[in-house]
Amino acid sequence: MAAPTTASRFARPLALAAAALAAGAAYTFFARPRPDPSPTSYGPVRIVATHPDASVNGARRITVALPATLAETLKTTPPVPFFFNVKNTDLVVARSYTPVHIDVQNRTMDLLVKRYKVGETSKWMHRRSVGDEIEVNGPLREWTLPAPSELSALRDAKDPPTLAMIAGGTGVTPFIQILESALGHSMSPDPTAAQSRPPASDAAAAWPRFSLIYAAPENDLLAKQQLDALAAKFPGRVSVHYVTNGRQALTADVLRDALPAPGQGMVLVCGPDGLINHVAGRRGWDSQGPLGGLLAQLGYRANEVYKF
Numbered sequence: 001m002a003a004p005t006t007a008s009r010f011a012r013p014l015a016l017a018a019a020a021l022a023a024g025a026a027y028t029f030f031a032r033p034r035p036d037p038s039p040t041s042y043g044p045v046r047i048v049a050t051h052p053d054a055s056v057n058g059a060r061r062i063t064v065a066l067p068a069t070l071a072e073t074l075k076t077t078p079p080v081p082f083f084f085n086v087k088n089t090d091l092v093v094a095r096s097y098t099p100v101h102i103d104v105q106n107r108t109m110d111l112l113v114k115r116y117k118v119g120e121t122s123k124w125m126h127r128r129s130v131g132d133e134i135e136v137n138g139p140l141r142e143w144t145l146p147a148p149s150e151l152s153a154l155r156d157a158k159d160p161p162t163l164a165m166i167a168g169g170t171g172v173t174p175f176i177q178i179l180e181s182a183l184g185h186s187m188s189p190d191p192t193a194a195q196s197r198p199p200a201s202d203a204a205a206a207w208p209r210f211s212l213i214y215a216a217p218e219n220d221l222l223a224k225q226q227l228d229a230l231a232a233k234f235p236g237r238v239s240v241h242y243v244t245n246g247r248q249a250l251t252a253d254v255l256r257d258a259l260p261a262p263g264q265g266m267v268l269v270c271g272p273d274g275l276i277n278h279v280a281g282r283r284g285w286d287s288q289g290p291l292g293g294l295l296a297q298l299g300y301r302a303n304e305v306y307k308f
């Protein structure tokens, strides 16, 4: 047999090396396990259900399976409210969504996503199907709800303090999350998920009373059935007031009736800019801005109010 030439002697090892490199690169791109989602990195979660919200035309409840590490984080009743960023991989933009139900037994969480006609990511989310993976980053927090005992504004409170929440549109989602966490009551429409929320153990549970004012058109009230069920289950502890005939119907009288008096609670406001301006004055880009609007007229102080 003829001795191999120098070229053919190197050809085989080079080919093997090239194949090994290619395999390594393929492993890096396709086979290496991607990290679970965390506050510092995006990771994949799989959609296991997606259904229209019963009360809103144009909103979907999207249930995703939680990877083990994320399920552990959320099982220990993390401080609320928290949200996840979801990457729209068609446009390489991200939008934030607030989980409205965590199921610890089945290791899932529900996002409630309203579809905006001119919104790209909400429409993209509505087009996702069961089995699709989405990239999420979280849980993230801009602010953490304190217990009443942590608030200097409540030092002279005479009544059991009330946590009041004023929401417009999808601004209700952090409040649904706070209520589920505080009361250990499932906010899933699925009755089999009723016992799957861990008992509340964080600052939210320390609030004796909750009052939610929810402003949105009648056919735009997200999770209305769950909110009504909550008010029925906890009479005296939870009250829900709907304002369905426009922002102008959110008057000082409506607020006076539904809110704790100044010094007797805390008021959270979340929704479109117009609603926040009307109720509590303009929020700064990276600050709360001065308290204004109806709450200032009614005598609340800035340290009793938080604007999302």
Ligand SMILES: Cc1cc2nc3c(=O)[nH]c(=O)nc-3n(C[C@H](O)[C@H](O)[C@H](O)COP(=O)(O)OP(=O)(O)OC[C@H]3O[C@@H](n4cnc5c(N)ncnc54)[C@H](O)[C@@H]3O)c2cc1C
Residues within 6 Å of the ligand: 083, 095, 096, 097, 098, 099, 111, 112, 113, 114, 115, 116, 118, 119, 120, 121, 122, 123, 169, 170, 171, 173, 174, 271, 272
């Ligand atoms: C911390 C946080 C939590 C959020 N949680 C949720 C949630 O649980 N469910 C949910 O559906 N959305 C939530 N949002 C809003 C969400 O992140 C997106 O802004 C929304 O889905 C629209 O994105 P888009 O790309 O489809 O539309 P965009 O192109 O961003 O906007 C489309 C149009 O919708 C208007 N718009 C966007 N968001 C709102 C809003 N919240 N209220 C009124 N008008 C709005 C915009 O002004 C614009 O005219 C949250 C936002 C933040 C910052």
